[in-house]
Amino acid sequence: MAGTQYIIVGVGGQGILFTSRVIARAAIDKGLPIIGSEVHGMAQRGGSVISHFKIGDFSSPLISEGHADVVMAFDQKEGIRNLPFLHEGGTFLVNVDDPSMLENVHLKRYIADRRIRVCGFRGFDILDEHAKGAYLFLNVLILGAAAGMKIEGCEEAPLTAALETLSPPKFLSENLKVFGLGLNAA
Amino acid sequence: MSKDGSDNTEVPFYGKTPLLGNEAIAQAIVAAGCQVATAYPGTPSSEILPFVASTADRLGAAMAIEWGANEKVAFEMAVGASFAGARACVVMKQVGLNVAADSFMTAAYYRLKGGLMLVSADDPGPHSSQNEQDSRMFAMFAKVPCLDPSDAVEAGEMVYDAFALSEKHEIIVMLRPTTRVSHCRQAIEPVSSVKPGLPVKFERDVSRWVALPVTVKKNHPLHNLRIEEIREEFETSRYNYEVKGGGEAKLGVICSGVSFATLKDITRGRTDVDILRIGTPYPLPHKLVNSFIDRHEKVLVLEETYPVIETQLMNRERVSGRWDGVVPSAGELLPEVIEGIVLPLLHERPSAADSSELDAAMKELGIEPRKPQLCAGCPHRASYFAIRKAFPNGIAPSDIGCYSLAVNQNGIDSSLCMGASVTMSSGFHIAHAVSGQERPIIATLGDSTFFHMGIPGLVSAVYNRHSFVLCVLDNRVTAMTGGQSNPGLSGKVRKGDEGSAVSIEAVARGCGVKFVEAVDAYDVAAGADAVTRAWESAKANRTPAVVIFRHPCMLLRVPQSVVPVKVDAERCVGCRLCITNFGCPGLTFDAAKKKAEVDRRGCVSCGVCRVVCPRGAIVEAA
Numbered sequence: 001m002a003g004t005q006y007i008i009v010g011v012g013g014q015g016i017l018f019t020s021r022v023i024a025r026a027a028i029d030k031g032l033p034i035i036g037s038e039v040h041g042m043a044q045r046g047g048s049v050i051s052h053f054k055i056g057d058f059s060s061p062l063i064s065e066g067h068a069d070v071v072m073a074f075d076q077k078e079g080i081r082n083l084p085f086l087h088e089g090g091t092f093l094v095n096v097d098d099p100s101m102l103e104n105v106h107l108k109r110y111i112a113d114r115r116i117r118v119c120g121f122r123g124f125d126i127l128d129e130h131a132k133g134a135y136l137f138l139n140v141l142i143l144g145a146a147a148g149m150k151i152e153g154c155e156e157a158p159l160t161a162a163l164e165t166l167s168p169p170k171f172l173s174e175n176l177k178v179f180g181l182g183l184n185a186a
Numbered sequence: 187m188s189k190d191g192s193d194n195t196e197v198p199f200y201g202k203t204p205l206l207g208n209e210a211i212a213q214a215i216v217a218a219g220c221q222v223a224t225a226y227p228g229t230p231s232s233e234i235l236p237f238v239a240s241t242a243d244r245l246g247a248a249m250a251i252e253w254g255a256n257e258k259v260a261f262e263m264a265v266g267a268s269f270a271g272a273r274a275c276v277v278m279k280q281v282g283l284n285v286a287a288d289s290f291m292t293a294a295y296y297r298l299k300g301g302l303m304l305v306s307a308d309d310p311g312p313h314s315s316q317n318e319q320d321s322r323m324f325a326m327f328a329k330v331p332c333l334d335p336s337d338a339v340e341a342g343e344m345v346y347d348a349f350a351l352s353e354k355h356e357i358i359v360m361l362r363p364t365t366r367v368s369h370c371r372q373a374i375e376p377v378s379s380v381k382p383g384l385p386v387k388f389e390r391d392v393s394r395w396v397a398l399p400v401t402v403k404k405n406h407p408l409h410n411l412r413i414e415e416i417r418e419e420f421e422t423s424r425y426n427y428e429v430k431g432g433g434e435a436k437l438g439v440i441c442s443g444v445s446f447a448t449l450k451d452i453t454r455g456r457t458d459v460d461i462l463r464i465g466t467p468y469p470l471p472h473k474l475v476n477s478f479i480d481r482h483e484k485v486l487v488l489e490e491t492y493p494v495i496e497t498q499l500m501n502r503e504r505v506s507g508r509w510d511g512v513v514p515s516a517g518e519l520l521p522e523v524i525e526g527i528v529l530p531l532l533h534e535r536p537s538a539a540d541s542s543e544l545d546a547a548m549k550e551l552g553i554e555p556r557k558p559q560l561c562a563g564c565p566h567r568a569s570y571f572a573i574r575k576a577f578p579n580g581i582a583p584s585d586i587g588c589y590s591l592a593v594n595q596n597g598i599d600s601s602l603c604m605g606a607s608v609t610m611s612s613g614f615h616i617a618h619a620v621s622g623q624e625r626p627i628i629a630t631l632g633d634s635t636f637f638h639m640g641i642p643g644l645v646s647a648v649y650n651r652h653s654f655v656l657c658v659l660d661n662r663v664t665a666m667t668g669g670q671s672n673p674g675l676s677g678k679v680r681k682g683d684e685g686s687a688v689s690i691e692a693v694a695r696g697c698g699v700k701f702v703e704a705v706d707a708y709d710v711a712a713g714a715d716a717v718t719r720a721w722e723s724a725k726a727n728r729t730p731a732v733v734i735f736r737h738p739c740m741l742l743r744v745p746q747s748v749v750p751v752k753v754d755a756e757r758c759v760g761c762r763l764c765i766t767n768f769g770c771p772g773l774t775f776d777a778a779k780k781k782a783e784v785d786r787r788g789c790v791s792c793g794v795c796r797v798v799c800p801r802g803a804i805v806e807a808a
């Protein structure tokens with residue numbers, strides 16, 4: 001099927017929705033159709049949050065297990081929990097908090113069996129070091145990382161343009177800076 | 187996110203814009219020339235009214251846009267506006283329609299003047315609700331036509347048709363999105379013009395506007411007639427159509443809502459499945475449906491969440507669905523679920539990848555879904571700590587709001603629906619009293635819920651002389667649904683509108699409550715003391731007492747004093763009381779060291795937790 005399907009996961013309050021909005025804007029600017037499903041409401045109170053997001057010729061906002069091209073995880077535990085969404089050979093972009101978790105033998109076997117490409121980056125450390133620990137910028141950092149790791153649908157130029165249109169003016173320069181940090185985290 | 191729950195108010199409008207289904211509905215409401223829009227917030231409907239307001243501002247539309255104190259209030263505001271001649275709409279979530287049901291069931295019979303659209307958003311899953319009821323069933327019950335969109339684009343389009351249908355037949359029309367439609371994001375052209383409104387001029391006509399048995403005897407049969415006319419029109423509605431597989435069909439599926447979209451993605455490339463998409467589930471176009479059934483050996487009905495189309499089928503001999511257990515009768519019809527239903531009917535097996543290694547990993551790593559929880563610094567957490575401190579064994583009836591999440595703190599014993607904390611306290615009280623017992627009853631509800639449905643229960647409790655303490659957790663906002671205003675605040679939804687704030691204290695006193703005190707929710711000692719005295723007073727005087735715990739919600743980001751804290755490892759004995767009784771995301775427990783710790787990623791330095799540790803191990807960090 002022509003198109004790219006993303007599952008974006010994290011914990012309520014991490015600003016996940018902004019990430020899919022930027023990718024959506026970039027896709028629309030390229031003239032591509034988009035459809036996605038977001039979580040608003042109760043789950044945003046610190047619970048597990050999942051966004052389904054699809055670029056291309058789709059009718060449903062939902063992605064079936066085994067059909068996502070990319071799982072983007074703001075939180076590594078939420079990412080691991082949602083790996084069944086990936087098809088074989090899919091990409092797991094993950095904000096790594098505790099690297100030892102990714103060393104779990106069962107997890108390593110699952111990832112190898114399903115030929116999952118793991119793209120990890122140390123989001124919290126990067127933000128601690130360069131953005132005074134402002135974790136709210138994780139949503140932009142992950143976009144930068146996605147572009148840096150050449151993830152489908154996440155090319156640097158269109159994402160930057162989308163970020164420029166969607167950022168509230170007072171956050172624009174910080175957003176662009178953090179996006180750059182993400183690019184280099186790859 | 188803006189204060190009123192719409193996160194899209196700063197979106198630059200050029201070309202197609204990624205809009206939520208709710209935003210598509212909202213902008214169409216404005217463009218269709220709606221003059222009065224009312225609502226009470228509730229997920230998944232909450233973003234609609236704020237986006238109606240921002241779109242009306244953007245286009246300079248002459249509209250009244252207001253939150254009602256509850257859904258019945260909002261509904262009747264819209265009905266009144268329609269009687270006066272205005273085009274009106276009212277928006278709520280599915281359980282809100284229960285509150286408005288009294289008006290809805292009767293307003294259905296009227297020959298309205300201005301068009302009237304009801305948006306009732308359902309929540310299969312559920313994701314943010316206390317049940318999975320299907321508003322379409324309510325439409326059928328009230329005999330009101332219902333439109334059931336499959337995605338955001340269509341939800342917007344249906345708004346225009348809902349008003350047109352309503353005005354043609356002078357009848358209420360229901361638009362029923364589900365969570366996946368309301369919170370579906372698609373590229374949509376922003377509206378740029380506003381249709382003219384209708385002339386507003388109320389004309390007296392007792393036979394039309396007054397519901398007396400004589401008028402009902404006349405109007406109910408007429409109402410039935412127009413429903414049959416609408417059924418006939420739905421036979422050729424553009425929202426009802428077939429999607430043919432192209433080959434020899436082994437299965438015909440009748441479906442509606444997001445199930446249609448999901449099925450289309452699942453069956454893409456197949457030729458052996460025909461689909462009849464129904465966008466008008468009530469009244470069901472029988473000829474269209476019967477002809478589809480007649481042409482298929484085997485038919486399946488997929489709809490969320492109750493069997494509304496299915497129930498209306500005249501002959502279910504060849505039809506599978508909920509009646510024969512093929513479709514689950516609870517929960518969302520997720521893609522996996524639909525695959526699991528459809529493929530076996532085609533004699534195929536759904537492919538499931540082996541996840542045993544992943545399951546083992548998650549078990550070893552202790553990975554589980556994260557439950558929603560009260561935010562760090564949430565004033566409710568402090569309030570519950572104070573209440574439990576005063577009455578460790580009290581009965582704690584609670585209500586619907588963020589504070590329902592205090593289950594994590596063992597803070598609440600019951601919740602049912604909005605306002606039930608007050609009335610069920612009365613029930614707890616009389617059940618104990620009648621059997622000669624007495625137990626402290628400390629009820630909790632939020633400011634929005636107090637105004638929504640707390641007041642009649644309080645009046646009744648004063649009148650009947652029931653002893654309990656009602657704690658109003660006044661966080662100065664309707665938080666759970668995304669931060670809307672309520673009658674306790676002067677803010678309104680449309681820019682430039684100024685409301686007049688209603689005082690909770692004055693309302694409580696006006697209801698006849700003598701003991702009314704307010705404390706800062708962060709002041710745990712004062713809260714515990716007030717609740718203790720309130721119960722003494724309630725018991726002695728056989729009447730409810732009210733304590734207001736006031737402190738702004740953390741999501742409002744009102745500046746407050748910053749008190750950085752740390753755990754003094756010397757004093758911490760690892761009892762975990764701070765974790766189980768307080769449960770703040772800013773406090774974690776290091777299992778290896780057997781000590782509590784402040785997690786700097788979660789902590790917002792509110793300083794409340796300093797009173798939590800019996801050993802005084804949580805202290806201000808220098």
Ligand SMILES: Cc1ncc(C[n+]2csc(CCOP(=O)(O)OP(=O)(O)O)c2C)c(N)n1
Nearest residue numbers: 228282586587588632633634635664665666
């Ligand atoms: C009848 C009904 N309408 C709307 C809702 C949606 N809803 C859930 S909680 C809530 C209000 C909560 O506001 P408040 O009582 O002020 O508590 P807070 O969340 O601010 O703590 C609403 C409107 C509902 N559950 N039931």
